[in-house]
Amino acid sequence: MVGFPPIYVTVDIVVLTVRCDRLHVLAIRRGKPPYVRRLALPGGFVHQDEDLDTAVRRELNEETGVDVGDVWLEQLRTYGAPRRDPRARTVSVAHLVVLADQPEPEPGTDAAAARWWPVDELSPRRLAFDHATILADAVERASARLEYAPLAAAFCPEEFTIAELRRVYEIVWGRSLEPANFHRKVTGARDFVIDTGRREQRGSGRPARLYRRGGATRLHPPILRDTGLAN
Amino acid sequence: MVGFPPIYVTVDIVVLTVRCDRLHVLAIRRGKPPYVRRLALPGGFVHQDEDLDTAVRRELNEETGVDVGDVWLEQLRTYGAPRRDPRARTVSVAHLVVLADQPEPEPGTDAAAARWWPVDELSPRRLAFDHATILADAVERASARLEYAPLAAAFCPEEFTIAELRRVYEIVWGRSLEPANFHRKVTGARDFVIDTGRREQRGSGRPARLYRRGGATRLHPPILRDTGLAN
């Protein structure tokens, strides 16, 4: 292996959630150069004896205090432009994590610097390194996953109403969906959501049934975002 | 950056093509341990000043003599289990490359060891490292891409008939498609294929129109593989 200068391997983590009807991402304000005072995605070096997703769970816990028990976690893609970090050659394996709405990270811990930011307020200039690209790729991935995978439920609490599920689609896709058709679609798909039998009453209007996430790994047929405009 | 032992970063490349009506992958017989005489995917170390896809193109050219001008190249995913290579800790960024049928790699060159293998003849035990997993993931990715991306044309020569395009789908998906419906679908999708005006005559039967790949990056609506069975 001589002659091949080693490269630092890191993980970067795009943690998405929905709060106050907006898509949010977890980011940390940098305290030192490079990119002082800019925002960065949580992440860090992969340890010598650690699998990639193990590193993701460890960093997430260390840096943000997020409990990473049973969350949506998938590898996004790897970013390796030679000068993406001015200090040294690093290759970063980016991951996507999706959570239900969480309280703000605990103050007074290592996680204090981490905060939720509305994604649409993060102009590319506010982010360090190539993190704007990574974030954009993550949002696009989440958008695409909603079409045919049970990702929306990962944005919701354990039990949720169909309207809550629909709001996730609407917020991530930035368009409204027909409540009636959406309802039929997701309740009709086999094992996509499971009726708990309970109901929720939050305000005016007829109380909605509460559902849990079903065991299906795919939604078939998918809910397509567009009507061909993207062609 | 002290305290973080560096990790070797490599690229592994799954080069797929269709020859003789079967899906083939380019693989190299290993000459030394570990995994002597097993088959390995082409690949190698990422150089210090090289982007990831630059490394892919360089390795592909060096190891297989494949001309990597205008081919389908996409990043697949990154494999980083701590002991995936018994010699040292390596993280490999796997890529998918799709080509039209090529001649056998040139004998007498560095590429001599590389050969095309029918994918369905490569039992996991014949492959080195975690390359069986990578190959399986690559085939699954290609399968999925065919549904909504113009990947099939990458398996075909510059100009192709609709029947050739359909054969790609049939071979990768392992099922037959209705020629009439497939024809309507792909010729009807905007900018998916472009009629050259020419025709090809290869044997008996009415000569088929020749098409080129269109500029569309998406096929909408997609051609779905299954009818919900995968749910």
Place this chain on the structure above:
DNA sequence: ATAATAGTGTCTCTTAGACAATATTTC
């Protein structure tokens, strides 16, 4: 009763899929 939200019915239009029919070539 009215407002509000949940959930169902129904209609139309598009598309997939099956398969018949036609077109154009070689033998």
Place this chain on the structure above:
DNA sequence: GAAATATTGTCTAAGAGACACTATTAT
């Protein structure tokens, strides 16, 4: 003409989308 393959026509069924309608709660 017979065989083979390409391409178009036609029918049916499923699903998407629009929207009317019913159900169940709070005020």
